[in-house]
Amino acid sequence: MDYRLSHGGCIDRTKPLSFCFNGETLNGYEGDTLASALLANGKHLVARSFKYHRPRGIVAAGVEEPNAMVQLGRGATTIPNLKATEVHLFDGLEATSVNCWPSVTFDINAANGWFSNLFPAGFYYKTFMQSQALWMKVFEPHIRRSAGWGKAPSEPDPDCYDHKHVHCDVLVVGGGPSGLAAAYEAGRTGARVILADEQVAFGGSLHALKRRIDGVDGVAWAARQAAELDTMDEVTLLPHTTVFGYYHHNYLCAVETCINSHGIASSPANPRMRLWHIRAAQVVLATGAHERPLIFADNDRPGVMLANAAQSYVNRYAVLPGTNVALLTNNDGAYEAALDLKAAGAAVAGIVDLRSSADGDLPQRARAAGIDVLIGHVVTAVQGRSRVRGISIRQLSEDRRSVTGPEKTLACDLLLMSGGWSPVVHLFCHTQGKLAFDEVRACFLPATSQEDVSCAGALVGSFDLAGGLRDGAIKGAQAAMAAGFGAGVPVQTDFACEEPGEGTIEAQWSVPAPGGHTKGKQFVDFQNDTTAADIGLAAREGFESVEHMKRYTLSGFGTDQGKTGNINALAILSSRVGRSIQETGTTTFRPPYTPVPFGAMAGRDVGQMNDPVRITPMHDWHVAQGAVFEDVGQWKRPWYFPRAGEDMHAAVNRECLAVRNGVGVLDASTLGKIDIRGPDAAEFLNRIYTNAWLKLDIGRVRYGLMCHEDGMIFDDGTTARLGDHHFLMTTTTGGAATVLDWLEEYLQTEWPDLKVYCTSVTEQWATVSVAGPKARAVLEKICPQTSLSPDDFPFLSFVHGTVAGIPARIFRISFTGELSYEINVPWWSGQTLWEAVMEAGKEFDITPYGTEAMHVLRAEKGFVIVGQETDGTTTPQDLGMDWIVSKKKKDFIGKRSYDRQDTSRSDRKQLVGILTDDPQDVLPEGAQLVANPTAPKPIPMIGHVTSSYYSACLGHSIALALVKSGRERIGETVFAPLESKSVRARLVDPIFYDRDGERRDG
């Protein structure tokens, strides 16, 4: 049956749309939401609840909707858990109900409802704390299958999203009457104003209520106001844009839907959504209010709806959500809904009013229209499971705590409820905004904030239109003045509004049950199936804090975050524990206000743009050779260069043997390089490094360790003296930025008197390391002008030279223990040099090697890697590197800490080598070591493996470890208890290869 009205509403009847819901093809119009289109088709049962799988219908008309969640679309672009009330209809839309199987009309898990006594609040905690085994094998798999709502797409999102960063003078959030008035007053001062509203059309509540402003229809007034704003150069209108987060210092984020229809593809120039980052000098919040449900038995049945939502469906979408309407209310607002529905052709079965009297403007008009009004009555039961069929009514007792008198029944197919209004305080609270409970209006209102913010309209309890407009105009003008525009005086504060009198509200947070207990459930949080009884149970069991109650009952969780239920829940908690609502307070409101798609958050930072990738000038060559890469920070470094048929193990073994027996070449361009200049450069290094630097000769290179003040190692590398006042420091690949920060921090904050400048030159110099007994023979061919003999060019020195015709700095440093030259050339010559080295090395079978071989080779020599052998709790002494810690220098960073009790303990973990009894056993890095694997558990752990490899050159596995009092224990047997076996091993000296350094000079 068609429930569409023949005229009225803001839909475009000339643009019919076809859509598909749960496999059924239905029709709607441009301007519909999915919810209004479903109701127009008579579809009330659209979802199942989370816990009991109860049939659920559409409760609201906006983002506060708790029930009507749908899965939109299919495949890669599907979106789970959208509220039907926020989905703007488009042609070809496909949606399905979530949380039901096999279908929304017949759901097997609805059986949960029959056993609901077994599922009280805290059920999950109580049940699953019983046994770990039951949890793993029984409960978790079942819950994973049956819980959760929609399904996330498994394919990559094909859509494009964008981010935009803007500054403005005044940001107005909410485009209802107050927001429009505020934006107009701010905009006319010339201030940069942004007006954002979650709806496609500005106007907010004017769409739901029949109002006239200054003689003009409310919807037309809103359109005129928006058009006027659009003509202002400094005003930006953002419809269909939800401000979802209010962060410190007036930084707000909003998500704009740019392309609504899934049938239209997005592109970088035309994104599906845009995330706005807005820094505003002043913010005006005009976020409105949400209507609250009332708490009575079976208040969740499809066909029970908020009164104002029903007005929205009738007046905005021209849909009649029911033909025979009953209402339950504690304020005058619902009477207007009754009149609107009656005017649209529905029969009104009666209005049940909880209050002790109702004599306002609207109640009088309702009575005059012949509507039955029952004062001081409540709804005690709802008939009908998948659609309301009728209600039971009882009179409230004098003290309002019980019901009395005979039960009446009323047949109806729609029950509207109105429990008053909850201002949308969410954004206001994101940055510690404090609320105050207003007893007269029965709601929380904004009180104090840290931000430059003002609140207007329904948000501050100005629920009447004239008051909201006046408030918005004043706040808009004042915000502009605070931002430096205008005199703060609005041009219009008095708006001629045709609207009924507001009336009063009497809070009745839950309906008393006949005989003290209800047969049906009184739902507070529809989405999480939290009932008034659950909240009572939480209070009885000691969960008296509102935050504890939330977590125990789940009230306020989920995709709606309890927008309809929160205030009712905390009011019920307050009454159960005998506190005022103000004392109980709200739970913490956190961003986002409504769910934000991950795609919008990621924006363009996806795929290759996800993280910057740093590559060396030889990268293309490595790729062409089939190198396998590893990520080191943001750098791509060749890990190993497999040849046809080789696995990693074979490739690494071959590369290691090539360096030991012939010659290998490594791309070391990623090492951090910092150019240090100034008359105090040597003094500075002397304070930063643990060893002595003042007397380093020009042309010489020295290895250094850097420690923090606590004495713990944080980076290492070699530094060369290029001139009296000029050094070149190298750092680890991953530590380059941190080291530069560290140096600058000391220069700027502790020693500003030192004349030193530091410059990152990592990407100015490409580095090719040629290592192995044949290294000199290779280099001689392409660097003929430089004498490479150990006498003329000794270890730990550098020369300026020309390599393959390229001006170069050549360093004799070695991380492999072999004769080694590190050739630095300008970055853009990196690949030329690399290719020249490869060409010159051809006759020696020169072998490119990657980081894995580099790691094995250095471990064979017992060289540590910062971050692998160290973890921020390791001193130079722990690594047996006392030799690099100066005894003569009066002070350097870290020195004082070596005398601390903790750093001079003899049982600190010290670096040792490990040889497994079985030479083929390669211990996993991170393996714990114990002295006696059969000792009673927990077995004392004496250390852990930091590096572990198979050494092809030695023919057995090697490992480095940090072991308590390790140096004293060398020679002892230890065990690494692994999952499958316990590996027996011996502690040895950490240098496995060429202990005397005889290979260094080739």
Place this chain on the structure above:
Amino acid sequence: MHLIDCPFCGPRAELEFHYGGEAHIARPEDPAALTDEQWADFLFARRNTKGLFRERWMHTAGCRRWFNAVRDTVSYRVVATYRMGETPIGSGGAKD
């Protein structure tokens, strides 16, 4: 996200900055002269001030300069910023 007024560049978003902890803790002139307790105090002990707090920031993604700020740790308001070496503003958080 904070808006921090770099004394060299003006107001910039927090993500351009790097936090440097409590301000005005000078590295001791002669660490060797300190007792273990004094040294440990310098290394590890920091205030956890509620209210106005003087702290260091570095404009990492901007001018790369260190400066001091007075920030309210309750409201997150940055009350003032000043350059290294300038007279500290306010008394909040100082060890006096």
